[in-house]
Amino acid sequence: TQLLEQSPQFLSIQEGENLTVYCNSSSVFSSLQWYRQEPGEGPVLLVTVVTGGEVKKLKRLTFQFGDARKDSSLHITAAQPGDTGLYLCAGVKVDSWGKLQFGAGTQVVVTP
Amino acid sequence: EADIYQTPRYLVIGTGKKITLECSQTMGHDKMYWYQQDPGMELHLIHYSYGVNSTEKGDLSSESTVSRIRTEHFPLTLESARPSHTSQYLCASSEYAGGSTDTQYFGPGTRLTVL
Numbered sequence: 001t002q003l004l005e006q007s008p009q010f011l012s013i014q015e016g017e018n019l020t021v022y023c024n025s026s027s028v029f030s031s032l033q034w035y036r037q038e039p040g041e042g043p044v045l046l047v048t049v050v051t052g053g054e055v056k057k058l059k060r061l062t063f064q065f066g067d068a069r070k071d072s073s074l075h076i077t078a079a080q081p082g083d084t085g086l087y088l089c090a091g092v093k094v095d096s097w098g099k100l101q102f103g104a105g106t107q108v109v110v111t112p
Numbered sequence: 113e114a115d116i117y118q119t120p121r122y123l124v125i126g127t128g129k130k131i132t133l134e135c136s137q138t139m140g141h142d143k144m145y146w147y148q149q150d151p152g153m154e155l156h157l158i159h160y161s162y163g164v165n166s167t168e169k170g171d172l173s174s175e176s177t178v179s180r181i182r183t184e185h186f187p188l189t190l191e192s193a194r195p196s197h198t199s200q201y202l203c204a205s206s207e208y209a210g211g212s213t214d215t216q217y218f219g220p221g222t223r224l225t226v227l
Contacts, residue, residue: 042218102155
């Protein structure tokens with residue numbers, strides 16, 4: 001059983017459309033991170049959210065941490081082909097010394 | 113810019129061979145990690161280290177072993193490779209910043225195939 005459930009598993013959209021990726025759990029996290037991974041590369045950190053209800057924006061990407069710190073979402077506005085990649089959420093459980101628990105990822109494909 | 117390197121990038125090897133996957137970082141990070149990644153599955157932590165001479169097993173049981181003799185170097189060894197070890201192995205490092213907000217920097221990974 002996965003600690004962090006990501007949905008959807010795969011998302012294919014046209015350039016200019018919006019999309020939302022979800023990351024859900026029954027566990028509480030000290031923080032939650034979002035990474036993007038491209039083929040042949042390791043994941044790269046996009047953002048860390050720490051406070052329940054926190055919203056962070058990174059250009060066209062908006063990240064939200066749930067009030068209870070059990071879930072998070074990533075919203076991309078006006079997606080571009082450069083947004084294509086595997087989006088991974090990862091949570092740090094309380095008292096885990098910073099160890100990350102990863103979701104299985106959402107593969108996003110944005111076509112021109 | 114993160115500087116963490118993994119070699120080899122790809123490895124195809126026969127059953128029973130001993131292999132070592134190399135991971136080096138030039139950032140002076142104390143914490144280093146090894147993850148296993150398979151398609152459609154979450155990254156699983158198999159080993160981690162908080163510094164020189166410190167190694168711990170991760171959440172996923174693994175037949176591999178690791179060592180941390182130098183801060184910058186965290187190699188992973190499989191004494192006798194089996195087809196079940198076929199996977200993508202990712203190395204990462206982080207600078208301690210309070211635990212819950214550590215940023216992990218990942219290497220490009222080693223794609224291991226055991227025939």
